[in-house]
Amino acid sequence: MDDNILPLMQGCLAKDGPSWKILLQTCTSIALNHHRKHYTFLTPGDTDTIVSNVYTKLFDGGLGKFSGGTKYELLRYFKTITKNETFSFLRQHMKRKRDESLDQDLGEDDDQTEFTHQDLLPDNSLRPDTIAQINDLYRKAMAQLSVRDQQILLYKIEGYKDREIAEFLDIPSNTVASSYGRLKITLQRNLVMAILIILSGRNWPWTTS
């Protein structure tokens, strides 16, 4: 996919076959990746159903609703559609399960529940004071880390494996491991210093701006 997605979008809206091929291929990759990472409990059949739904949605006019102009926005749009379709699939699935469990013996069904309502919950929103507190801590702790190190840290915290992170950032996976080990030490030092500085009442040296 080119950076300029305009010809692609025009092609798709004009029902041009090759354009759709590129679009669907990209979209599928994103959807499958997303599922592989976040919805491990879904069977390959479930994933196929969801992706088919995404196709249908895009083909039936969903693409016309896309208002962005860059590749990155389009990629995120694909992800959002995938997310929404997954949610609605899970919701239906849970409803079906519940209906079935009403017909059957309730005890038998307990172990078969594959996902819980927790999976459907939207992101937790935090209180403003907590946000401010975390922001403050984050800035102080990250001050000496490079953007690349921060990316590694966030990926690690989100549970990505070294190999995946290495693929995303296009670096050897050993580099990821060593970077993470190093940045942890830096972080610790930064935080200890932060506490010492807070205790001594002095200004934070790295946030001079």
Place this chain on the structure above:
Amino acid sequence: MINMDLESKIKDALKGIDGFRTPDCLDDSTIGRFAENKLAEPQRLTAGNHLHTCIYCMKQLNDITELLHAQKHPVPLSPRLEALGKRITEQTSEHTQKKLGTSFFQRVKEMFSFTPQQWRFSAIGLATAWVVFLTTTAVMHQGNQGADKAGMPILDSSAFVKVQALSDAGTVLKEEQGVVIGSDGLIASKLSPLAGATRLQVTLKDGTTYQTDSLWKDEDKNLAVMRVGNKTLKAIPLGDISEIVGKKIYAVPDSPESSSGLQEALASDVKEFPGRKNDGGPKYIQVATQTVTSSKGAIVDEHGRFLGLLITEEKHVNLATSVEDITKLAATSQAIPLSQLKQVNFSGEAFNAYMKGILARDGQRWGEAIKFYQKAVKLNPHLEGAYVELGYAFYRVKDFDREADAYNAALNINPNNADALFNLAENLESHYKYPEAIVLYEKALAIEPEDMEVLYQAGLSYLAQGNRTKATEMYNRLKTLDRGNAEILRQLIK
């Protein structure tokens, strides 16, 4: 420990990452270009500085990096998805191929070819439109049928004229609708607007004007009838009010054009004088409607036949004189000189009080009725009907002396008022004043020789006086009219 704390805090932050967004945050395109190292140096520096301290943008950077990776490394598709993708691609490719040689007809054809979802909406849209069309047609058809069956009457608008009350100087004081009730030039109209006029001018539909000097009036009915010097006027056909109650009637607006503007109404009651069992005669037609609030104009039946004139001037009190009274007026009374219009202290208010009295009487609210009648006769002492009604109301509250006074007052205005004569006679009878009563009965019989009630009561009075001959005479006159009462009288005479 500290590390653990930071990690858990960042974990929390990632869950509710949208809360960390600030107005300064970078957009997806900038972050994407940053990730792909495509930003020019000054922008890259600015973006890097922001990213450094913003957990939200850092998360977006990671997301887009992941998306870019997914885009660049396509995963193998399952057979099902591959088939679906192929189908879509083929479908669209066919579309493209077709497009290459697009002719005008193909374009037209394409206008009517939809995707499956569009078909769904089109089908629903078409079905809805069809249902709406059918319903509308059915309703309109129904409506037309109703109109044909009961519909608006067709009126000859030339039967409606304009009656103008002119002052000395010739200025128009008031205008009122007039109805041509006789082809010999008889025109009926409401009386109250004409009060105070010096001259009356009638304007026909075609613009011809006539001055009139023959006028009849009935203050009780708020009715004026006049004659113009044109014997070839087209008169409105006259209707019958004998079975009017409950029927649909129509109020005619000021200047009717065929059937347009007619207001549908219902004849809800016919008000008669309550003191008489028979032959009291209908006096007023009560018009029930939601639309006729200003009581003016003629009322017609569904065939456009004249039924009467709306005479009240108060909203929500809709009473009309009957066509019988209107046609009778010129035939049974003397024409008055126009100069009388000057003297008439007739007021709409008096008449309204009178009508309200009638409505109160119908509701058996005698005290209220008496008050209204008294107000009416105080405002216009010429209302003989109001006096008769007042007498009857006094009778109902057992105030017999004032009852007699009221009838006498009515007889002072019109010595030939049959209702007043009869009721006063009965009043006298109850005081054992038979000779006086008999005088009045005879007077009433002179006016209306076949009044059954009068015949019967007169027979009883003659009997009470021991005059069997006269009583037998009454019986003989009555037996063909009212066999029941006649038989009672015969038994008593024996």
